[in-house]
Amino acid sequence: MSNSIETINPFTEKTLKRYTLMTHQEAEVCVEKANECFEEWKLVSVAQRVKLANALAKVIEENQDELVQLMVDEMGKVQSQAKQEVALCAEICKYTASTAEQALANEPRDYNQGRAIITYQPIGVILGIQPWNFPLYQVIRYSITNLIAGNTTVMKHASNVFGMAQKIHSLYEQAGFPKYAYQSLLVDGETASKLISHDGIKGVTFTGSDNVGKMVAEEAAKRSKKTVLELGSNDAYLVLDDADIALAIETCVKARIINNGETCVSAKRFIVTEKNYDEFKLGFKQAMMQIKMGDPRAEDTHLGPMARKDLREKLHDQVKKSIAAGATIVCGCEMPDGKGFFxxxxxxxxxxxxMPAYDDELFGPVAALIKAKDDNDAMRIANDSRYGLGGGIFSKNEEYAIELAVKHFNTGMVNINGYGLAQPNLPFGGVKNSGYGREHGGFGLKEFVNIKSVMIAEIK
Structure with a gap:
């Protein structure tokens, strides 16, 4: 196996940089350094950790141009969306900092022999294994939360965004965090998997496919280590009988092509009742065909290239298998000629x-259009999935849509008459094969802490 790896610009198909991979022994030394740092970091006040989190937010904002350039170059993100990702990460730092002291404060309670204190104590080094599609956000959302909670972190990033991995490492150092509080490890997947068993690793957070996520969870569970998993999904967006069709079309196009269609929580299955099917299909097709595909640096580009050649090939294979099983093409579905992984x-x-288009996750700008008999049938089809990350409902009856979202839609997140990515003040995560645990929105602060009860008996 090669001990180096190169990153490739998906627009130009040219090599950006070659990186030398760490050996397993070198990675273990990093874990040991993180453990040594933890023994001091856990004693630092939450108030001081909060100051550093706010400093990180400022550093992220100051480094916007370089961060945007890395996203555009390494994974083909459209420039305007890269700027949005940078802003989101700064806001996550600020929001988490604003809630941390209250969330992690000791809680006094009485019990029958006296008084008690519930306290939230960090547990140690948290291993993060993160994907390439939101190369800054995925890392910041888990790492800053755990660092504020008093843990330290080591992170394995996707190999096609190693430049971003190194940049994030430097951001933490620029913000004033201790040297080994956060570390980006340039390792392969095999080395990351081996690290799960290291005694110094106390928990694992993973974002990626459901198959790999289950293997990560199994390895951690063998050693009684907690995991947080944010896995894939084939999110359903329901266009109900009373939906505003123009709004649904506009929103669904955005929700399918955002981040070049490579978003775990983007719209993928579009379930439309018979009443609206033909009208929606016509408008959806017209809008999708007007999307401008091209240079991700250009201001008027809506859709950039896919991040890697193999990912495009996998997507096209899923499309072909779906067609072979009976699906039909409304538009697109052909591999274009020319340079770039478009x-x-x-x-x-x-x-x-x-069919892959129904059962699996199509991680690219391909929409699956499904006709339902009525609203009830649409809800049934939406829940007919092994996944449960997000979803959407279009209905003019807001109360009806809320009832469906709360009581019937089996996902971790639901959009009503709109589409939104992660919000700093809201939890993010799913159910079923989309994983478990929640990050940001304040909830991530307590995912990897020891909720400890201290009971003080009254002396009589």
């Missing part, structure tokens, strides 16, 4: 169970 905005219809 895939056109595409729609498949007549999508049904036992």
């Amino acid at each position: 895939y056109p905005p595409s729609i498949l219809e007549n999508v049904s169970p036992n």
Whole structure:
């Protein structure tokens, strides 16, 4: 196995940089350094950790241009969306900092022999294994939360965004965090998997595919180590009988192509009732075909290239298998010629169970269009999935939509008459094969802490 790896610009297909991978022994030394740092970091006041988190927010904002350039160059993110990601990460730092002292404060309680204190104590080094599609956000959302809680972190980033991995490491140092509080490890997947068993690792947070996530959880569970998993999804967006069709079309196009269609919580299955199916299909097709695909640096580009050649090939294979099983093409679905790992905005219809477009996650700008008999049938189809990360409902009856979202839609997040990515003040995560645990919104502060009861008996 090669001990080096190169990053490739998905727009130009040219090599950006070659990196030398750490050996397993070198990675273990980093874990040991993180453990040594933890023994001091856990004693630092939450108030001081909060100051450093706010300093990190400022450093992120000051480094916007370089961070945006890395996203555009390493994974083809459209420049305007890269700027939004930078801003989101700064806000996550600020919001988490604003809630941490209250969230982690000791809680006094009485018990039958006297008084008690509930305290939230950090547990040690948290291993993060993160993907490439939101190369700054995925890392910041878990790492800053754990650092404020008093843990230290080591992180394995996706190999095609190693430049971002190194940059994040430097951001933490610029903000004034202790040298080994946060570390980006340039390691391969095999080395990261081996680190799970290291005695110094106390918990693991993973974002990626459900198959790999289950293996990570299994390795951690063998050693009684907690995990937080944010896995894939094939989010359903329901266009109900009373939906505003123009709004649904505009929103669904945005929700499918955002981040070049490579978003775990983007819209993927579009479930439309018979009443609105033809009107929605016509408008959806027209809008998708007007999407401008091209240079991610250009201001008027809506859709950049996919992040890697193999990812585009996998997506096209899923499309072909779905067509072979009976799905039909509404638009797109052809591999374009020319330079860059582009895939056109595409729609498949007549999508049904036992097709990749129905059962699996299409991680690219391909929409699965599904006709439902009525609202109840649409809800049934939406829940007919092994996933449960996000979803959406379009209905003019807001109270009805809220009831469906709360009581019937089996996902971790639901959008009503709109689409939004992660919000700093809201939890993010899913159910079923989309994983468990929640990050940011304040909830991540307590994912990897020891909730300790201290009981003080009254002396009589």
